Amino acid sequence: xxKVTQSxxxxxxxxxxxxxxxxxxxxxxxxxxxxxxxxxxxxRLIYFxxxxxxxxxxDIPEGYSVSREKKERFSLILESASTNQTSMYLCASSxxxxxxxxxxxxxxxxxxx
Amino acid sequence: AQTVTQSQPxxxxxxxxxxxxxxxxxxxxxxxxxxxxxxxxxxQMILVIRxxxxxxxxxxxxxxxxxxxxxxxxxxxxxxxxxxGDTAMYFCAFGPSYQKVTFGTGTKLQVIP
Numbered sequence: 329x330x331k332v333t334q335s336x337x338x339x340x341x342x343x344x345x346x347x348x349x350x351x352x353x354x355x356x357x358x359x360x361x362x363x364x365x366x367x368x369x370x371x372r373l374i375y376f377x378x379x380x381x382x383x384x385x386x387d388i389p390e391g392y393s394v395s396r397e398k399k400e401r402f403s404l405i406l407e408s409a410s411t412n413q414t415s416m417y418l419c420a421s422s423x424x425x426x427x428x429x430x431x432x433x434x435x436x437x438x439x440x441x
Numbered sequence: 442a443q444t445v446t447q448s449q450p451x452x453x454x455x456x457x458x459x460x461x462x463x464x465x466x467x468x469x470x471x472x473x474x475x476x477x478x479x480x481x482x483x484x485q486m487i488l489v490i491r492x493x494x495x496x497x498x499x500x501x502x503x504x505x506x507x508x509x510x511x512x513x514x515x516x517x518x519x520x521x522x523x524x525x526g527d528t529a530m531y532f533c534a535f536g537p538s539y540q541k542v543t544f545g546t547g548t549k550l551q552v553i554p
Binding site for chain 1: 445447450474476478484485486487488491532536541542543544545546547
């Protein structure tokens with residue numbers, strides 16, 4: 329059974345703190361993605377990676393960075409958290425050459441106070 | 442830029458009835474994929490159904506089927522014999538490639554016993 333695991337389901341952080349959101353997949357997928365989900369806005373792509381150490385900006389990369397040192401792990405970093413980054417963050421992965429089916433983690437709900 | 446529009450923020454349907462969720466998209470691409478994803482309450486998002494744009498035949502998966510109108514850029518989801526487990530957020534998504542998938546804002550479906 330395919331599995332995308334996000335390290336934290338719920339986090340509460342203070343403004344200005346550095347935040348790490350970790351995602352691990354066990355399917356040997358080439359592509360990994362970080363989305364942000366907000367009510368009324370749907371899912372918006374923050375960053376994606378198509379290979380180890382490779383990354384591409386999505387639609388809303390400002391205030392975020394990512395790291396992919398190993399194929400199975402993709403980290404989202406908030407260098408200095410702000411209240412407008414309070415959101416649900418979804419990690420997903422997909423094969424490199426298929427027709428795009430995304431496999432999602434359960435999400436990490438981040439609250440920045 | 443690609444856009445995906447879901448004009449129905451919320452819908453409800455009686456158990457065992459049929460419901461149709463609407464989706465329109467805008468693109469200049471000729472080859473692409475369309476998806477419907479389901480996000481049950483507090484659970485991870487999963488793929489419901491996928492359609493390749495070059496295929497004229499509408500995709501079906503058990504009780505789920507789509508009405509794909511390429512010229513009109515319309516991609517609606519029909520759920521037949523609705524079940525309580527169908528209660529979820531449904532997201533329409535568009536992908537010109539497997540690396541860039543754009544999501545709509547979602548439709549919250551409530552199945553009423």
